[in-house]
Amino acid sequence: MFEPPIQRLIDDLARLPGIGRKSAQRLAFHLLTVEEEDARRLSRSIVEMREQVRPCRRCFNVTDADECVFCRDLRRDPSVVCVVERAQDIVVVERTREFRGRYHVLGGAISPIEGIGPERLRFRELLDRVHGEGITEVIVATNPTVEGDTTALYLAKVLKPEGVKVTRLASGLPVGGDLDYADELTLGRALVGRREM
Amino acid sequence: MFEPPIQRLIDDLARLPGIGRKSAQRLAFHLLTVEEEDARRLSRSIVEMREQVRPCRRCFNVTDADECVFCRDLRRDPSVVCVVERAQDIVVVERTREFRGRYHVLGGAISPIEGIGPERLRFRELLDRVHGEGITEVIVATNPTVEGDTTALYLAKVLKPEGVKVTRLASGLPVGGDLDYADELTLGRALVGRREM
Numbered sequence: 001m002f003e004p005p006i007q008r009l010i011d012d013l014a015r016l017p018g019i020g021r022k023s024a025q026r027l028a029f030h031l032l033t034v035e036e037e038d039a040r041r042l043s044r045s046i047v048e049m050r051e052q053v054r055p056c057r058r059c060f061n062v063t064d065a066d067e068c069v070f071c072r073d074l075r076r077d078p079s080v081v082c083v084v085e086r087a088q089d090i091v092v093v094e095r096t097r098e099f100r101g102r103y104h105v106l107g108g109a110i111s112p113i114e115g116i117g118p119e120r121l122r123f124r125e126l127l128d129r130v131h132g133e134g135i136t137e138v139i140v141a142t143n144p145t146v147e148g149d150t151t152a153l154y155l156a157k158v159l160k161p162e163g164v165k166v167t168r169l170a171s172g173l174p175v176g177g178d179l180d181y182a183d184e185l186t187l188g189r190a191l192v193g194r195r196e197m
Numbered sequence: 198m199f200e201p202p203i204q205r206l207i208d209d210l211a212r213l214p215g216i217g218r219k220s221a222q223r224l225a226f227h228l229l230t231v232e233e234e235d236a237r238r239l240s241r242s243i244v245e246m247r248e249q250v251r252p253c254r255r256c257f258n259v260t261d262a263d264e265c266v267f268c269r270d271l272r273r274d275p276s277v278v279c280v281v282e283r284a285q286d287i288v289v290v291e292r293t294r295e296f297r298g299r300y301h302v303l304g305g306a307i308s309p310i311e312g313i314g315p316e317r318l319r320f321r322e323l324l325d326r327v328h329g330e331g332i333t334e335v336i337v338a339t340n341p342t343v344e345g346d347t348t349a350l351y352l353a354k355v356l357k358p359e360g361v362k363v364t365r366l367a368s369g370l371p372v373g374g375d376l377d378y379a380d381e382l383t384l385g386r387a388l389v390g391r392r393e394m
Binding site: 001002003004005006008009012013015016017018019023025026027028029030031032036038039040041042043044045046047048049050052053062063064065068069086087088091094 | 198199200201202203205206209210212213214215216220222223224225226227228229233235236237238239240241242243244245246247249250259260261262265266283284285288291377
């Protein structure tokens with residue numbers, strides 16, 4: 001229906017997560033009508049990000065330097081490390097303003113179904129850090145899914161013999177939520193993890 | 198929170214219509230983790246579209262040639278022209294498979310509030326086509342909004358003295374809605390049931 005240069009852009013945009021065919025069309029026509037420089041800047045930002053961003057050599061967060069902002073920050077406590085599945089999970093933890101340690105990005109979670117075993121993730125690198133950086137506590141912030149739970153259990157098994165305290169984010173009711181809308185699994189976990197008042 | 202190359206891309210993505218801050222973050226991290234070539238292709242598609250696409254010299258649809266696909270198609274009836282506000286409205290009309298004429302893109306609708314008078318739109322060019330191309334019917338497919346209705350009335354006033362039959366898409370389109378969101382069936386019915394003005 002569209003001429004090749006437009007169709008190609010629509011196809012490329014529709015490949016992005018959460019962008020359907022109709023949104024891709026709207027975005028393509030938007031990019032066709034905005035100031036030329038705005039379109040070029042977006043194009044350039046994509047390539048420049050790919051060229052400049054790489055994994056932090058310590059924690060595998062994304063960075064444009066040797067080490068990421070958190071590993072470079074000397075006010076951060078190096079003895080506490082929060083383990084996340086993906087780099088984008090870090091920003092969610094940061095938003096709480098409750099954590100002042102460092103991070104470690106595993107690169108995913110253990111998933112037998114998808115054939116992702118521990119050797120595919122950065123456990124070895126975490127173990128090296130535990131030995132070299134005086135880490136005393138590892139907070140496991142993997143997703144509250146079967147894969148995230150499996151990964152957390154594996155971490156506990158591997159790290160406890162090293163004398164490291166391994167903790168996991170509490171599962172339970174979302175703050176401000178309604179008990180009525182909680183699913184059984186979440187409510188079950190909230191019950192198991194209940195605390196004395 | 199993010200290092201400059203990532204933050205810049207997030208900012209540029211968040212400027213797109215319908216993309217919020219959170220979606221922009223997701224998209225940026227997606228583009229960071231996909232195959233490098235996929236990211237580069239999207240970047241290239243944006244620039245290439247801007248470089249290759251221009252208005253059709255006859256109907257002002259977007260094209261990468263002198264004339265657009267519909268103006269070049271000799272099986273199309275040149276005596277019936279469908280007038281739309283924007284080039285992206287053409288695809289919606291095409292999807293109905295009810296229309297086999299040509300198009301004319303006005304470039305917007307008359308809007309006294311936004312200071313858009315008839316001189317800002319391509320009425321002059323439409324009139325030239327009426328005189329030169331043997332057009333006998335103009336189907337007005339402007340949006341069913343105050344601006345679209347005003348534009349339709351203006352078109353009827355200008356074109357009727359030229360002996361051209363001016364029709365407007367029938368009701369069935371939700372008033373105050375956007376042509377872009379109409380489903381094919383509704384728009385198809387509106388096309389079949391168009392009425393002379």
